[in-house]
Amino acid sequence: MASTVLLRSIIKSSSTTLISSSKRTFSFLAPQIGNHTAKWMQDTSKKSPMELINEVPPIKVDGRIVACEGDTNPALGHPIEYICLDLEAPAVCKYCGLRYVQDHHH
Numbered sequence: 001m002a003s004t005v006l007l008r009s010i011i012k013s014s015s016t017t018l019i020s021s022s023k024r025t026f027s028f029l030a031p032q033i034g035n036h037t038a039k040w041m042q043d044t045s046k047k048s049p050m051e052l053i054n055e056v057p058p059i060k061v062d063g064r065i066v067a068c069e070g071d072t073n074p075a076l077g078h079p080i081e082y083i084c085l086d087l088e089a090p091a092v093c094k095y096c097g098l099r100y101v102q103d104h105h106h
Contacts, residue, residue, distance in 0.1 A: 053097040058090040060103035068093040068100070 047055075059066075064085055070077035070093070078095035085091050090099035 050097065056098065058099040058101045060101055061085065062103055064102060066091075066100045068096065068098055070096040070098070 066083050066085060068078075068081045068083060081093055081095060083091045083093060083100055085100055085102040090101045092099050
């Protein structure tokens, strides 16, 4: 909800802030983003996104390569990232932070 309001505010502001080459300038965004981030960080009772994603245990897969899409719904996911699982340490998706490990059947 708050992101929708911020997005509408950005679109409304940027539509009036055009430079001569018809490209938008985004210098007006810095105060809005800075204030939003500072407000979000003040609430220490909530966990950060990285803390939340680190609570998800590594996902075990049978193969050597996994395709991470971020979510089963394509509208909520991210571009497909193919991740190699040859190393012992969990491999991390660069988009969503999910961790994957190869499940060795011994």
